[in-house]
Amino acid sequence: MSLDKKLEVLKLLEEKDRRKKTQRLFSYYPDKGPLRRELYKKHISFFEAGPNFRERLMLAANRFGKTEGIGGYETTLHLTGLYPKWWTGVRFNRPIDAWAAGDTNTTVRDIIQHKLLGPFHSVGTGLIPQDLILKKTTKQGVSEAFETVYVQHASGGVSKISFKSYDQKRKAFQGTKIDLIWLDEEPPQDVYTECLLRTMKTEEGEVQRLMLLTFTPLKGLSDVVLSFLPGGKLDEKATGSKFVAMGTWDDAPHLSQKEKDELWAAMPPHQRDARSKGIPQLGSGAIYPVPETDLVVDDFAIPDHFAKAFALDVGWNRTAAIWGALDRETDVLYLYSEHYMGQAEPVIHAQSIRARGEWIPGVIDPAARGRGQRDGSQLMQDYVDLGLDLQVAFNGVESGIYEVWQRMSSGRLKIFKSLNNTLGEFRIYRRDDKGKIVKASDHIMDTIRYLVMSGLEIAKTKPVIKKTSSASYGSGRGTGWMG
Numbered sequence: 001m002s003l004d005k006k007l008e009v010l011k012l013l014e015e016k017d018r019r020k021k022t023q024r025l026f027s028y029y030p031d032k033g034p035l036r037r038e039l040y041k042k043h044i045s046f047f048e049a050g051p052n053f054r055e056r057l058m059l060a061a062n063r064f065g066k067t068e069g070i071g072g073y074e075t076t077l078h079l080t081g082l083y084p085k086w087w088t089g090v091r092f093n094r095p096i097d098a099w100a101a102g103d104t105n106t107t108v109r110d111i112i113q114h115k116l117l118g119p120f121h122s123v124g125t126g127l128i129p130q131d132l133i134l135k136k137t138t139k140q141g142v143s144e145a146f147e148t149v150y151v152q153h154a155s156g157g158v159s160k161i162s163f164k165s166y167d168q169k170r171k172a173f174q175g176t177k178i179d180l181i182w183l184d185e186e187p188p189q190d191v192y193t194e195c196l197l198r199t200m201k202t203e204e205g206e207v208q209r210l211m212l213l214t215f216t217p218l219k220g221l222s223d224v225v226l227s228f229l230p231g232g233k234l235d236e237k238a239t240g241s242k243f244v245a246m247g248t249w250d251d252a253p254h255l256s257q258k259e260k261d262e263l264w265a266a267m268p269p270h271q272r273d274a275r276s277k278g279i280p281q282l283g284s285g286a287i288y289p290v291p292e293t294d295l296v297v298d299d300f301a302i303p304d305h306f307a308k309a310f311a312l313d314v315g316w317n318r319t320a321a322i323w324g325a326l327d328r329e330t331d332v333l334y335l336y337s338e339h340y341m342g343q344a345e346p347v348i349h350a351q352s353i354r355a356r357g358e359w360i361p362g363v364i365d366p367a368a369r370g371r372g373q374r375d376g377s378q379l380m381q382d383y384v385d386l387g388l389d390l391q392v393a394f395n396g397v398e399s400g401i402y403e404v405w406q407r408m409s410s411g412r413l414k415i416f417k418s419l420n421n422t423l424g425e426f427r428i429y430r431r432d433d434k435g436k437i438v439k440a441s442d443h444i445m446d447t448i449r450y451l452v453m454s455g456l457e458i459a460k461t462k463p464v465i466k467k468t469s470s471a472s473y474g475s476g477r478g479t480g481w482m483g
Contacts, residue, residue, distance in 0.1 A: 025076055025127050028069065029084070037086065039253040046245050049477075050089035050210065054199060057213040057228050059278040060247035063255055063263065066214040068127070070183045072115040074212060075100060076127040078180055079161060081154030090208055093480040095157035096179035101164040103185050109145040109166050114186055116161070133159060138238035155185075176370075182212045189223045217280035218271065221428040225280050227437050246278040263334035273308055279426065286399060287429045287437065287445075290408045296423070299416045302336055303327075309458035310353065310362040311393060311450035313443045314379050318342045319349050320443035322422065323356055324451050326459050333413050333456070338444060340421040346379065350386035359463055363393035363447065391458060393450035397437070400449035406454060 029037040029044075037044065043065065046058055060066040068137050078092050079081050100116070102108040117126040117133070122129025122468035132152040139145040149157045164172055173194040181195045199209040215424040217225055228237065228244040237244050249260050251454055264276060273279040273291050300310070313320045321339040326332070339352050354360070362379055384390055394400070415422055422444045431447045 011245065023129055025073075025080075025082065025129055028073055029086070035073060035253055040065075040069075042245055042247045043253040046070055047063040047074060047241075048088040049238065049243040049245075051208060052266070053238060054201075054208060054241040055196070055211045055243070057225075057242070058215075058247060058369075059217050059225070059244060059245045059280065059429070061249050061252070061278050061465050062216055062275045063259070064249070064252045064278070065254065066113060066216075066247065067184050068115045071100075071184050071212050071214040071316070074163070074184050076116065078210075079128065079151045079153070079159040080132055081159075082129075090210060092153075092179065092207055094155050094160040095153040096119075097177075097183070098159065098161040098184045099164055099173075100161060100184065101166065101173075101187070101191075102183075103165060104167045105139065105142045105165045107185070108163050109139075109142060112182075113146055113163060117146070117149065120300070123250060127424040131226075139163070142327075146230060147268045150203055166191055173198065177209065180205075180210045180212070184213070184214050186213075186217065186219055186222065186224055192224050192227075216274055217278065218274050220280045220286065220430060222280075227228070228252050229280075236362055236441070241388060247275040250309065269421075288405050288408055288426065290405070292423065292426070295408060295413065295415050295426075297334070297414045297416045299336070299418050304333070304462045308357065309362055309451060309455035309457075309459035310356070311447040312353070312362055312364045312383070312390070312456050313446045314346075314349070314365060314367075314383070315443070316343060319344070320421070320441050320447055321349075321353055322358070322444055322447040323457060324459070326456055331369070331412050333452070335413070335415045335422060335448065335451075338422050339443065340418045346382045347386060350383055350388055351480075354387055357462070358387065359389075359460075361389045361391070361455075361458045361460060363450050364390045364459070366392050366395045367392045391454065393454040395450070396453070397449070400453045403452050404448055404470070407456055454467070 024278055029040060031037060042058075046056060047070075058066050058070055060070075074089065075098060077087070078090070078096050079094075079098060081092065085132055100108070100112045105478065115126055116125050116128050119125065122302075123136065125134055128149075128151055133149065135150040136153055137147045137149075139147040146163060148160060148162045153159045166185075170188075170190040173191050175198065177200070178195075178198040181199055183192070183195065187195070195211055199211050212274055213224075219225070220306060221229065228242050229235075236246055249263075250256055261278075269289075269291065273293060279292070300390050302325045306327050308325050309322065310321050311322045319339070319341055320359065322335055323337040325334045325336050327334070337356055341349060341351065341352070364383065380390060380392070404413065415426070417423075425441050425444045428440075429442055432438055
């Protein structure tokens with residue numbers, strides 16, 4: 001082969017490599033191969049929900065592909081209008097105005113900008129094809145960061161995407177209507193609210209405006225997450241204008257088992273559920289930084305030799321009780337039943353509590369010795385008069401929390417999976433940024449403290465009932481045993 005021919009082949013190979021690098025968008029979700037589209041069920045379902053839900057949240061594990069494969073990919077499709085044939089999500093037949101935002105200007109540059117455009121000195125090697133990038137403006141005060149990028153749309157017009165960060169505060173998110181806002185990493189509540197206002201439909205018949213949220217929920221059940229998961233119940237939902245999906249490592253075919261094992265080993269234990277499954281955790285703010293999976297067990301019939309007790313927290317807005325069964329051989333405490341009711345008279349609560357076993361002793365919130373909010377009576381005495389065996393619980397908050405945490409972290413406290421209210425409170429039981437306990441939805445958490453600190457001392461096993469029998473000595477009466 002002549003030198004000229006070799007040079008020609010080299011140029012062709014270089015051009016092929018350049019086109020591959022600048023046309024990455026078209027390599028995603030192929031029909032065939034080890035990374036074929038049908039294997040990415042969670043990703044595809046997220047796209048398909050677009051026409052019906054303005055707000056879509058992907059709570060996803062690290063390395064799931066939420067930033068590039070979901071947020072970045074869909075944003076690029078809308079900016080360019082280059083929808084694949086299989087696409088059943090929202091379609092814009094015109095150019096759009098979009099925002100993409102993250103924690104700080106630096107992280108937006110290093111993550112979002114990099115995914116969409118590629119490195120600063122190799123713009124066009126990201127998701128947006130190089131030949132469609134028409135113009136860029138740089139951000140003041142941030143090295144190698146762009147403010148706005150203009151992108152050719154298939155309709156012939158020009159789309160625009162601006163990069164923002166949460167540290168610019170809420171005012172930076174004020175303005176006119178926006179067709180698409182992509183929030184990569186969890187936003188503060190006030191920023192999220194502003195973005196909702198920017199994406200409200202104002203005209204009949206216009207194409208759905210969109211908010212895409214993609215993040216690993218390391219802040220736990222924050223206000224933003226709870227707006228998608230009312231009550232903290234962890235499941236995928238589609239209600240009103242909101243859609244939430246949860247992506248785990250098992251939903252990411254591009255991750256090998258070796259990679260999963262290495263990632264798992266490198267993670268702090270209290271972050272493993274969040275980083276591998278997209279399950280919200282409270283991180284450093286959690287009062288009990290123990291994975292929920294370490295606590296929850298399937299319900300089972302409590303053996304008669306387990307000692308039982310309950311703890312009660314009373315109030316008009318919410319009265320809560322928790323029942324525990326202690327296996328004295330292993331010192332494992334099982335929380336197996338709960339009572340959770342608001343705005344009812346003591347007689348109603350007492351009836352429900354006695355139904356679990358009138359013989360089971362209990363401890364009660366010390367505040368119940370004070371005056372009741374509604375009728376001026378002493379609530380504790382009310383419950384005693386209604387047939388409950390009650391003692392006053394010790395209410396040392398920090399010492400109680402420590403004892404509960406010791407049990408949880410050592411595997412000596414388990415929660416039946418049917419206790420939805422208990423698990424709901426556990427997920428959001430946290431301290432604020434000043435270290436104070438957030439006093440909201442914590443009634444059962446208080447009862448667990450009472451039970452561990454005071455209830456276990458009085459716990460007892462189910463009494464054996466003596467049964468009379470006509471076959472007896474002398475008087476014609478005798479005894480037998482019934483469990």
